[in-house]
Amino acid sequence: MSNTSVTLPGAIAGDRAGQPATAARRRRVALSSLIGLLLPLAILGAWEIASHLHWVSKVFLPTPERTVASFFDLLFNEGFYFDLIASLSIVGQAFFYGTALGLLLGAGAGMSKVIERVFGPTLDGIRHIPPIAWLPLVVLWAGVGPLGKVIVISKVVFFPVFLNTLQGIRNVPQKYVDLAKVLTLTRWQFTRRIIIPGALPSILVGIRYGASLAWALVVVAEGLSGMKGIGFLIFRAQALLMTDQLLVCMVVIGLIGFLIDYGMRRLEGRLLRWKQGFEGH
Amino acid sequence: MPQSIETKPAGQRGQLDLRHVSKTYDVDGRTLQVLRDVNLMVEPGEFISIVGASGCGKSTLLRLIIGLDADYQGHILLDDRPISGTSLARGIVFQDPCLLPWLTLQDNVALALASVPLSEREKTDLVRTHIELVGLTGFERAYPHQLSGGMAQRAAIARGLVTRPEILLLDEPLGALDALTRMRLQDELLRIWETEKITMILVTHDVEEAIYLGDRIVVMQANPGRISRDINVELPPVRQRTDAAFIALRQEVLADMGALSQSDRGGPARLRRVS
Ligand SMILES: Nc1ncnc2c1ncn2[C@@H]1O[C@H](COP(=O)(O)OP(=O)(O)O)[C@@H](O)[C@H]1O
Ligand SMILES: [Mg+2]
Numbered sequence: 001m002s003n004t005s006v007t008l009p010g011a012i013a014g015d016r017a018g019q020p021a022t023a024a025r026r027r028r029v030a031l032s033s034l035i036g037l038l039l040p041l042a043i044l045g046a047w048e049i050a051s052h053l054h055w056v057s058k059v060f061l062p063t064p065e066r067t068v069a070s071f072f073d074l075l076f077n078e079g080f081y082f083d084l085i086a087s088l089s090i091v092g093q094a095f096f097y098g099t100a101l102g103l104l105l106g107a108g109a110g111m112s113k114v115i116e117r118v119f120g121p122t123l124d125g126i127r128h129i130p131p132i133a134w135l136p137l138v139v140l141w142a143g144v145g146p147l148g149k150v151i152v153i154s155k156v157v158f159f160p161v162f163l164n165t166l167q168g169i170r171n172v173p174q175k176y177v178d179l180a181k182v183l184t185l186t187r188w189q190f191t192r193r194i195i196i197p198g199a200l201p202s203i204l205v206g207i208r209y210g211a212s213l214a215w216a217l218v219v220v221a222e223g224l225s226g227m228k229g230i231g232f233l234i235f236r237a238q239a240l241l242m243t244d245q246l247l248v249c250m251v252v253i254g255l256i257g258f259l260i261d262y263g264m265r266r267l268e269g270r271l272l273r274w275k276q277g278f279e280g281h
Numbered sequence: 282m283p284q285s286i287e288t289k290p291a292g293q294r295g296q297l298d299l300r301h302v303s304k305t306y307d308v309d310g311r312t313l314q315v316l317r318d319v320n321l322m323v324e325p326g327e328f329i330s331i332v333g334a335s336g337c338g339k340s341t342l343l344r345l346i347i348g349l350d351a352d353y354q355g356h357i358l359l360d361d362r363p364i365s366g367t368s369l370a371r372g373i374v375f376q377d378p379c380l381l382p383w384l385t386l387q388d389n390v391a392l393a394l395a396s397v398p399l400s401e402r403e404k405t406d407l408v409r410t411h412i413e414l415v416g417l418t419g420f421e422r423a424y425p426h427q428l429s430g431g432m433a434q435r436a437a438i439a440r441g442l443v444t445r446p447e448i449l450l451l452d453e454p455l456g457a458l459d460a461l462t463r464m465r466l467q468d469e470l471l472r473i474w475e476t477e478k479i480t481m482i483l484v485t486h487d488v489e490e491a492i493y494l495g496d497r498i499v500v501m502q503a504n505p506g507r508i509s510r511d512i513n514v515e516l517p518p519v520r521q522r523t524d525a526a527f528i529a530l531r532q533e534v535l536a537d538m539g540a541l542s543q544s545d546r547g548g549p550a551r552l553r554r555v556s
Pocket of ligand 1: 306307308334336337338
């Protein structure tokens, strides 16, 4: 497994749901997204030329047509579905458990210094052993099936959610805490009306980051153990020099990663409608 | 702790009595005296201005009265009962309007009624009338980032009033606004005070504002924070900032604050600023 390039989107808050766009503004946006297509098209063109003129050996760079054909071949003849579903199901479960636990412990630690002190050191220790280093042990205990991967990836989702929830709660401005006292809010009202919405932007950044980490990591985890999933396929393709399949896997991985992030951003935009941030020039 | 809104006629309630109130902060092991022996009696329905230079302890004093800080010496009584903690009988408008950015204007105002045992209908009515009172009708569904500074401050005032407190504390509520908006809101404050007939304590560092609004002016000095003068304003209810008596009083208060150099006192040079 040589070039495993895993791109992790940074933990920065992204686009916000903005003001209703005027027609002129919409045209400008449409135009600027066309600009974004130029580079991919150029790369595709270069790929066509490079493969057809045999600048690169076929073994290492099949033509785009061959790659597309390979996609359908994978889909219809090789049960690509099942591998995809296997990977998605691992990520889905891990995302669910990691997020749930992260929210729960993060909220607990955020609201109570005692809880933070009880869990803090242990969690810090766990956190500093990278997920890939956990994998061998967990696979030894839980087997090469999905369970071990779910555990390791849950851990990967857990930390950004936990830390961002904790931070988000702690960063709720003191003036809002004072306001809650002045308005004699109950503890529950304070939590629901002030702490949760106040911490939400930070929490969502953590969840979004966790989701993209999870998807990146399932590929690695499946490549390292087990006989199923898109991660397994991509490493098998490399071993068998089936570069067309390898490329298909790469594109599909990228596409799903993009869709996950897009979904998260939509969710964020919807939940944070009240927020007005810098959207770029 | 749900609170009931007092419905007794105003003019009887809202008497605030501070007796020998002192306050110290511990900063890096050193003791910093912020307030020393503050005595103040505010009659029901009075509008008093507390004026003093920045850092003389005005906000600290309001934090004690509102009940956010119980660590002080002396006694604070509202209607002859010692205050304890916060209560909806005492409302406050902070300098920063402190609206929650995730709530619309009407939800921000309604939040003040969250712990009040009223029906949703009654709450909606109260919120609507108070938004109307501060002249923000039509902006009920706006989020704070869509409001101007003046509008946000009006919203904060509506939130301070919607619980019908006996006494409303205003901590430099107009300090961050431009001169024109500030003058307009000063008139609004007067109008609201006349409508609501509640006790108001306005903290400000702007002497003109203090005189324009207050029946009484309490001058504070710093290090340690203390009351140095308590002046009854004997001006007609509707005040002219350019009135000779107004300007004379302003000079007097400024002198009490230690803000004037010898040559500044009462000279015509001062007149140029107001005209
Ligand atoms: N939490 C605090 N801890 C220590 N010192 C404080 C604190 N709050 C205010 N002070 C000090 O108390 C003094 C009075 O502050 P403040 O009441 O905010 O003044 P004002 O509102 O009149 O400008 C200042 O010197 C300030 O530095
Ligand atoms: Mg202050």
